[in-house]
Amino acid sequence: MDAFVYASALLGLIIAFLISGVWIFIALIAASVAMLYFALGMDPNRIGTIAYSIMYRAANSWELSAIPLFIWMGEIIFRSDISERIFRGLAPLVSRVPGRLLHSNVLGCTLFAAVSGSTAATTATVGKITTTKLREAGYNEALSLGSLAGAGSFGLLIPPSIVMIVYGIMAEVSISRLFAAGVIPGLMLSAIFSGFIIAYALLKPSVVPQGAPRLTWRDIVRGLKDLLPITTLMIVVLGSIYTGIATPSEAAAIGVLAALIIVGVTGQLSVKLLSDSLKGALTTSAMICSLLVAAAFLSTTMGYLHIPGDVARVIQGLELSPAMLILILTVFYIYLGLFLDGVSIIVTSLPIALPLAISAGFDPVWFGIFLILTVEMGQITPPVGFNLFVIQSLTGRSIGRVALYAAPFFLLMLVAIVLLTAFPEIALWLPGVLYD
Template sequence: MSDPMIAVVLLSLLIGLLALGVWVAVSLTLVGLAGLVLFSNAPSGLVLASTFWGHSHSWALTALPLFILMGEILLRSRMSDDMFTGLVPWLSRAPGRLLHVNVFGCAIFAAVSGSSAATAATIGRMSVPELTRRGYPENLILGTLAGSATLGLLIPPSIILIVYGVATEQSIARLFIAGVLPGIMLIVLFAGYVAVRAWMNPDLIPAIDQSFSFRQKIVASRRLIPVALLIGGVIGSIYAGLASPTDAAALGVVLATGLAFASGSFSWRLFGAAVMSATRTSCMIALILLGAAFLSVSMGFTGLPRNLAAWISDMNLSATALLMALTVFFVVLGCFLDGISVIVLTTSIIMPMVSAVGIDPLWFGIYLVIVVEMSQITPPVGFNLFVIQGLTGIDILRIAKAAFPFFLLLLLGVVLIWVFPQIVTFLPGLMSG
């Protein structure tokens, strides 16, 4: 059977299992087993056991449940309400109003966690209930959250950029700098989309009856101080070199707990409820991660990613045609693999043809991350979609439909950095100059 046919068979199996209501983690594992048994000679039981064991005690992933717990504590204290109350006066005249909390909140938290899943879970815990209570439309709440959470892959510190730098022998520091302007560009695109939707249909956005003087805005901003202290403590500890992201996540839990109790709106009963809810969410995400890891490993054994990449290489395409083909290739591959696996399994094949048509490897790294971001919000295996489904219980197709405009905005981002490569290369050029 040809490689494209293998891809179609496995993708159809995955869609079928999800349509039957099988758990996401179980669906991913079953598709991985099918790939190993049908299309490779690897010992499936041994690969399954070693993959699950190897990925179940990753120290780097410890940050994920800690950041989720931090979000649960904020949700149950007065601080989440204070954050919105403090932002209302400043955003009351902005088109889209409090929907921008999702965009900017995700951008800030992405710089803390470096994880799109943690960003979606933490910001979603705070913003979805509050925006729903205030009457904002569901599709824009879910879309802004799913799209903006992908920024965790691009805004430094980004694990996926580190993996790309190691795999292609590029400077990780220059890759981090190169990701800054594209990250800002995507924030502007997301916020601009919300503003345009609000201008086109003002009835979508709940009205705020009162107007605020500058003094009232300053007074209301005092409610933002606890959240600002929390974000400053977490981000500051990372960028000052005092803590790793995992250590900073633990610090965030301690700070969030202390500030929640100090606000007078928190109790040990609520703390217990936060721990239980964070445990459920973390277990859901961990199971999906294990299933995704096993699927990635099984795809490596089948040779599917390498063979499809070689198939593209044999076409001898121009630079523009090559990028168009690779965009489709990586988005489809993102239906099976997580972003890190995509890079590890394909860069050795992809990079020679990229260099042959004169594409800058530094620029290509940022392009690759944005395309991988697109695959985070595309069904059937858009990881951010699963996280938000776990948080809200909303059907994944509704979430995917809400996120689709942001998929198109990410695609527009790819076009913009192709037409204006200086968006990626300007800051690294200053650094080297």
Template sequence: MDQILIAVFLIVALFALFAAGLWIGLGLIACGWIAMALFTTRPVGDAMLTTIWGSSTSWTLTALPMFIWMGEILFRTRLSEDMFRGLAPWMTNIPGRLLHTNIIGCTIFAAVSGSSAATCATIGKMTIPELRARKYPEGLIVGTLAGSGTLGLLIPPSLIMIVYGVAAEVSIAKLFIAGVLPGILLAGLFMGYVMVNAWLKPGSIPQPAERLSFGQKLWASRSLLPTIGLILAVLGSIYTGFATATEAAALGVVGALAISRAQGSLTWATFKESLLGATRLSCMIALILSGAAFLTLAMGFTGLPRQLADWIDHLGLSPALLIIALTIFYILIGCFLDGISMVVLTMAVVLPMIERAGIDLIWFGIFVVLVVEMAQITPPVGFNLFVLQGMTGHQITYIARVTFPLFLLMCIAVALIFIFPGIATWLPAQMIGPG
């Protein structure tokens, strides 16, 4: 009973700090301080300084700012325009036609950007005007873009995967590779939804303006070569064991700078903007991770995670019921927290349960990313909804409504990777070299 009261007190204190406007990272540190000061006999100051220093000097985390910087550089190039020109000719004969450029464009850009919001914004800034000009259904334009933008979290490189890998102490390279097949699966489900919608409402999809020969389509596809080359360089170097995730991130930055330079979009102003943007986001994430590390330590000293894991263990939940309960739990907290906060706040409590249930931590990482993706499109705190609200002028409620079918498809994807875990675990098992 005492442990329950302590847990309730700390949860109320944490949300009170957030409600007061305190930064998430500082709120986590403050909550950890309160927990240790009131409920343990450990010296708080030394533990806090040691933990924060240790979490912020992790070599694994060096991949994070590099991948963020790569995405910031590419965000300021003509990459989305080139991708639309390269993809559009191949979409004209598929049911749904150019709506698939949202999905495939996000899938491709996700492989060079670890951010859901950046993927959504980069592809949306090109496809929204083009699709509107051709009179495609507004609901499908917005819905497919919001849902497909979440692939920025699942298809490597992924910022959430790096955060989870550090928290769970698992190979980030294996997590990256594990996200490939689930990402393709989810993109396939989204494309299937567009096709079914086009079959059910055949008059809603405009006819193509022109028919191109196979040779003309191939010539238009040359615009995709820089993106495909960068994807192969980054992911190929990880998969073959040639480079670690951190080294691949550095390679990605060099490649992004080369693409930007070749396109003529690399100026001192864009270079500085990309560097400052990456610095701001990296510092924000680093502060959150430091606060989460200290709060995790404090929770360990209070014994709460162990008690909760024992309680769950005594309930005798099967792995299936545990995953269902965690899915509901993450969807609920995803209505109020961003993805990174969801991961760092819950890992200290959730990981002991997962290990007790014998669930593979690589598989669980992909599960976590999928449910965090759902949080990107659930109001009131859904970053992709905010991005699209600014780009389209629609209300959050409208965007959430047209995105709801894709939310259901994400639930189906979670069920599929649970029934067929090899979707997430087969590729990591084939990796060459150390993970």
């Protein structure tokens, strides 16, 4: 029972520090130091030595270099006119599909997520165009904003994903395999969302303005031309990883160079764009990397307290079926998503959750995709749903209303989790083909 007492005390300390207003990474470090000192009576000098050794080693991980580079690539694209080009490119392609321009949210987020890795950036970039265009065209607001909130979360699941890199570093899983594992589930979720929009539009035609626009081959060609920059960047980044030409970190550097070339060719490269994108990347990268370093110390502290092993043994003693364990973890992560962002959820819970999943027979790559899907759900649940905040800032609608609009897509994510659990090969097939 000591493990549960220690775990409760550690969690209580983290919550207390967070309530006091300190940064999350400081809360993780302070709680870890307090537990080592008060629970185990460890000498302060030894605590300092352990902290320095663990945190220095975590900070010098080569995989960490991919995080600021992928974030910078997304920041460059975010500050360009790529979002408008995506909308113009998709409009003629979806004009004859039931739901028409509503699909621009889903498909636009799918495309942008493949070069961003951030839900906030994906939602903001696509939403700054579609929220205005769809409202002016007379599309149903609930379906328009709800689909944007749900699809904006694709930034976590569709590679290159920052959260995938965080999980890969902490779980010591190949990031390339994780990227490959996220492709089919990401496309599946995109298809589920679009299928829902089609069904809704067929059952309730009033959600879409009446009278489909006339479409010519010239419109289609022009649309494909507008999609060329984003698809080129996708091919360059993901292609270099899956063909084995580059590691994820090297592909991130290639992606930054490609993004700079694209904005340069389109006449948007400027000192202001470079300065603003670097500032944005620096701020976000510092936050994520500091969390990872603090999480490494937290994981070590949990190890000294024997929390992961003892908790795993107790839960194994309950003889839960794998399906029941996944159900419990799903509810647990949905609850955490009410209060924490994706990176914080992973760094605080993974030392306990991953051993449980592995002992139940789940592949760590599959579990990473499952975990990211559940974290995605937290992006559209109040009170701390980051996609909801982004849409509120774009439209002025209340958090509660946007959350209500997003509720059907929350349920569709649950459907995706059921499918992923029932058919693990959805996530594991492509990594097996590429790397086995």
